[in-house]
Amino acid sequence: MNVFVPTATDDGTFHGPSIDEFFPPVIFFEGTNFEINRIILIRFIAVLAILLIFWLGTRRMKVIPGRGQSLVEMGLDFVRVNIAEDLLGKKDGKRFLPLLTTIFFMVLFMNITGIIPFLNIAGTSVIGVPLVLAVVAYVAFIYAGVKKSPSNFFRNALFPPGVPKFLYIIVTPIEFLSAFVLRPVTLTLRLLMNMVVGHLLLVLFFSATQFFFFNADGLFKLFGLGTIAFGFVFTLFEILVAVLQAYVFALLTAVYIQLALAEEH
Template sequence: MIIAAKAAAGMLLAEGSLQVPSIDEFLPPEILFQGTPFAINRIILVRIVATVVMLAVLGTTAAKAKLIPGRWQGAVEWLLEFVRDNIVYQVMGEIRGRRYVPMITTMFMTILVFNLCGIIPGLNIAATATIVVPLLFALWTFVQYWGATFRGKGFIPYLREELFPAGVPWPIYIILAPMQLLDIVVIRPFSLTIRLFANMISGHILVALCFAATQYFLIDAESKALIGFGAVTFVGGIVMTLFEAFVAAIQAFIFATLSTVYINLSYPED
C-alpha cells in the first residue's frame, strides 16, 4: 500500500493536482513594514512571538519561584539543571564551566523553543529553518572560542600548537597546517550551522508533505478510492510530527554540546 501511495502521489504531482511544500516557504514575502530595514516576514514574526513567550514564561516562573517548587517550577529547574550538569559541567567541569552556563543554557533553550515552533499549530514552521539563526549561534560559539584562546594560550601559541602539532614529520605540515586552519576557522562553525539548518528544513518538508497529501486524498481528490491513501499519509503525518518533536530536542542538545566541546578545546590542558 505504501508503494502504491507513493506511485499515486507521484502521478498527482506530475499532473499538478497535489500542492506540495517547497523551499520557497522558507523565503516568505514581507508582511509588515515592507520596504524598510525593519521588514518582517512570517519566519521573523514566529521568532519574535517565540522569544516573547519564552521570556514571559521564564520571567513569570522566576518571579513566582518558591523554596519548595511546584510541578511547573520543578520542571523548569530540572531543564536548567540538565543543561548545567549534563552538558556544561560534563564537558568542562564545574570550575571552568561556571563561566559558560548562562550562554549554553540560553542557546539550548532558544534553539529548543525555536525548533518546536515547527509543530505548534498556528506557527507551523521552525524559527531555525533559515540559515540566519543557526549561523548566529555558531558565530556566538566561536567568539567565545577565540576569546578563551586569547585568555588561555594567546593567539600565536594557540595557532602554532594547532597548525604544527608536535611529533609530526615536517613535510606533513605542508598538508596538515592548511587543513587544520580550515577546520578551526570554517569547518567547525559551518558544521554547527548546517546540521541544525538542514534538519529543521527537512523535518518541516516531510511533515508538510504528509498533511498536504492527506488533505488532497481525503478532501480534494474526486476519486473515493484514494481515501485509503489519505489514511496512510495522515498516520504518517502524526508519526513524523512526533519524530520532529524528538529531533527538535536532540538538535538543541547536540548544538549546545558541540558548542561546549569546541569552547573547551580552546583551553590549555596539562
C-alpha cells in the same frame, strides 16, 4: 497567513511543498530595513515564550519549588550537569553556563515552533538564526583559547606539537580548515538542514492528507488515512529532532570550548 502550501489547483492535481515556504511574503514594514515576514514573527514569538516561561518560573523562587519552578530548574540543571559541567568541569562550566543555556533554549524553542499549530515552521529553518548562533559559538571558542593561552593558542592549533616539521605543509591547512572554517559551517548546516527537511516532510504528509480527503475520488480517499498516520508519527519524530538538535548544538559548542581550553593550548 498560510500554514501550508496549496495542495491542489482547480484541475485537482496535487502540488507538494516548495522551497518558497521558507521565503514567505512580508507582513509588516514592507520596503524598509525592518521587514517582518512569518518566520521572523515566529522567532519573536519563540523569544517571548522563553522570556515568559523563565519569568513565570523564577519570579517567586521557593525552597520547595512549585511545578513551574521545578520545570525551569530541571531544564537549567540539564544544561548545567549534562553539557557545561560534564565537558568543562565546575569552574569553566560555570563561566560558560549562561552562553550554553541561552544557545540550548533558543534553539529548542525556535525548533519546536515547527510543530505548533498555526506556526508550523521552525524559526531555525532559515539560515539567519543558525548562522548567528554558529558565529557566537565560534567566537566563544576563539575567546576561550586566547584567554587561556594568548601566545600559544593559534600556534598550537595550527602547528600541533609533536608533529614532524616537514609535515606541517599538510597538517596546518587541514587543521585550519577543521578548526577555523568547518566548525561554524557544520554547526550552521546541521541545524538548518534538519529543520528544513523536517518541515518539508510534515507539509508533504499533511498536504497529501488534505488532497486525498478533499480532492481524490473514490477509494483513493483512503490513502489519506495513511498519510495522516505518517504525519502524526513524523510530528512526534520532529519533536525528538527539535530537542536533539538543541542538545547537539549546545554540546558541540561546549566541546569546541573544551578543546580551546585543553592543556596543549
